[in-house]
Amino acid sequence: MHCDTPARSAAIVADGLRKSYGDKVVLDGVDLSVPEGTIFSLLGPNGAGKTTAVKILSTLVTADAGDLRVGGHDLATDPQAVRAAIGVTGQFSAVDGLITGEENMLLMADLHHLSRREGRRVAAELLERFDLTEAAKKPASTYSGGMKRRLDLAMTLVGAPRIIFLDEPTTGLDPRSRHSMWQIIRELVSGGVTVFLTTQYLEEADELAHRIAVLHDGRIAAEGTADELKRLVPGGHVRLRFTDPAGYRSAADALREAARDDEALALRIPSGGSQRELRSLLDRLDSAGVEADELTVHTPDLDDVFFALTGGAAVPHQPTEAAR
Numbered sequence: 001m002h003c004d005t006p007a008r009s010a011a012i013v014a015d016g017l018r019k020s021y022g023d024k025v026v027l028d029g030v031d032l033s034v035p036e037g038t039i040f041s042l043l044g045p046n047g048a049g050k051t052t053a054v055k056i057l058s059t060l061v062t063a064d065a066g067d068l069r070v071g072g073h074d075l076a077t078d079p080q081a082v083r084a085a086i087g088v089t090g091q092f093s094a095v096d097g098l099i100t101g102e103e104n105m106l107l108m109a110d111l112h113h114l115s116r117r118e119g120r121r122v123a124a125e126l127l128e129r130f131d132l133t134e135a136a137k138k139p140a141s142t143y144s145g146g147m148k149r150r151l152d153l154a155m156t157l158v159g160a161p162r163i164i165f166l167d168e169p170t171t172g173l174d175p176r177s178r179h180s181m182w183q184i185i186r187e188l189v190s191g192g193v194t195v196f197l198t199t200q201y202l203e204e205a206d207e208l209a210h211r212i213a214v215l216h217d218g219r220i221a222a223e224g225t226a227d228e229l230k231r232l233v234p235g236g237h238v239r240l241r242f243t244d245p246a247g248y249r250s251a252a253d254a255l256r257e258a259a260r261d262d263e264a265l266a267l268r269i270p271s272g273g274s275q276r277e278l279r280s281l282l283d284r285l286d287s288a289g290v291e292a293d294e295l296t297v298h299t300p301d302l303d304d305v306f307f308a309l310t311g312g313a314a315v316p317h318q319p320t321e322a323a324r
Contacts, residue, residue, distance in 0.1 A: 008036045014057065018030075018064045036194050040209060040210065045310055046200065050168075058070075090198075100136060101140050105126060163194045182207055202306055236299045273299050
């Protein structure tokens with residue numbers, strides 16, 4: 001996504017959020033602001049406090065300190081209004097495996113005080129939207145991991161929340177189920193819902209989030225768009241590849257700072273990949289009367305950012321499809 005979002009009012013605001021358990025400080029003065037209708041991702045190593053932040057902002061745990069507002073409501077003075085505005089789903093599912101998918105949905109409709117007719121209408125619509133209509137009459141215990149996760153999110157949407165907390169929503173899912181969940185999340189946000197996403201998959205944050213904050217040692221180590229965060233880390237470069245050896249040699253003479261790969265006829269030039277730097281590079285090639293056959297820009301990825309900001313703290317990497 002990586003797009004800058006227009007100025008909008010904040011759906012979630014945390015100012016000086018603190019939480020300790022005994023001597024262990026979990027959140028040490030966290031400041032966050034999440035604009036309405038955007039996806040905000042909180043990244044961090046396991047044990048960094050991501051889930052604690054979600055539990056506090058969703059009224060499940062009380063903060064030790066901090067000015068917290070969710071959906072325009074003060075968390076300390078009006079938690080009930082916050083609960084009415086939000087939905088929470090994640091790796092620990094609220095799905096009851098002993099009853100069918102449809103019965104799980106109708107149970108949620110009852111909890112939200114919908115009439116029987118309205119409950120059935122909403123349940124049917126959401127089951128269809130999440131591609132669960134065929135499985136609706138089967139016990140949820142028979143569902144695959146991806147189906148359970150979709151049912152859990154569908155149950156969360158029964159109350160039509162404007163703000164949804166997704167705590168590691170795709171952990172353990174196969175690539176197809178993960179991509180299906182990403183599409184659902186994007187559709188929710190295009191409908192005006194705000195999503196607060198915690199994830200241990202850097203690719204997921206990169207794919208989905210408008211803004212990303214990296215949590216380390218109880219504090220926000222950095223925050224910005226994926227592209228802004230990637231620019232914090234050195235290592236970006238432009239790779240020029242040539243098919244004509246003479247052109248390659250001329251370019252190497254013109255670009256003395258480039259690292260050469262004589263076998264591949266390729267040059268590597270340090271660069272942040274900005275438009276100005278690329279234009280300057282192309283001007284220098286033009287001046288030398290040389291044209292590259294292929295130009296690729298390589299920027300550091302979120303893995304590089306994460307390791308730089310958290311001192312190499314371990315984060316599980318998303319397995320590739322081949323490794324599954």
